[in-house]
Amino acid sequence: MPIHYNFTKLKDSIESNASSAVKKTGEFIEISKLNLDISCEEKKIDVLYAKIGKKIYAQYMKDRFVNNNFIKYCKEIDEIKYKISSIEKKILKVQNKKICPLCGNELTKNAVYCEHCGFKQKTRKKS
Ligand SMILES: [Zn+2]
Numbered sequence: 577m578p579i580h581y582n583f584t585k586l587k588d589s590i591e592s593n594a595s596s597a598v599k600k601t602g603e604f605i606e607i608s609k610l611n612l613d614i615s616c617e618e619k620k621i622d623v624l625y626a627k628i629g630k631k632i633y634a635q636y637m638k639d640r641f642v643n644n645n646f647i648k649y650c651k652e653i654d655e656i657k658y659k660i661s662s663i664e665k666k667i668l669k670v671q672n673k674k675i676c677p678l679c680g681n682e683l684t685k686n687a688v689y690c691e692h693c694g695f696k697q698k699t700r701k702k703s
Pocket of ligand 1 (some may be wrong): 678693
């Protein structure tokens with residue numbers, strides 16, 4: 577076998593591997609883009625699922641009744657909301673503030689009247 581033939585074969589082989597690598601890179605980029613498209617579409621579905629969930633929870637809040645399959649989840653949301661409100665109360669305590677029971681505005685803890693609606697606040701006597 578002539579040396580020249582081997583070099584030609586080697587050169588062809590390198591070129592073929594290189595073009596196959598380029599092809600693989602192109603494929604990889606194309607697939608990555610398509611997977612990204614799938615992720616975008618899946619996010620849209622998640623948003624719609626969340627909308628369905630919010631509608632069901634709103635119905636549960638209104639009627640205190642929904643399909644049995646959803647009650648468990650609605651009650652879990654109730655518990656989480658309760659937890660959040662406890663945490664919010666802790667934040668107010670740290671800030672030395674309270675919420676006016678009539679209008680819901682934040683007041684300093686020692687306020688006797690609400691500065692927004694004028695509602696007389698319950699004052700706790702110091703013991
Ligand atoms: Zn008020």
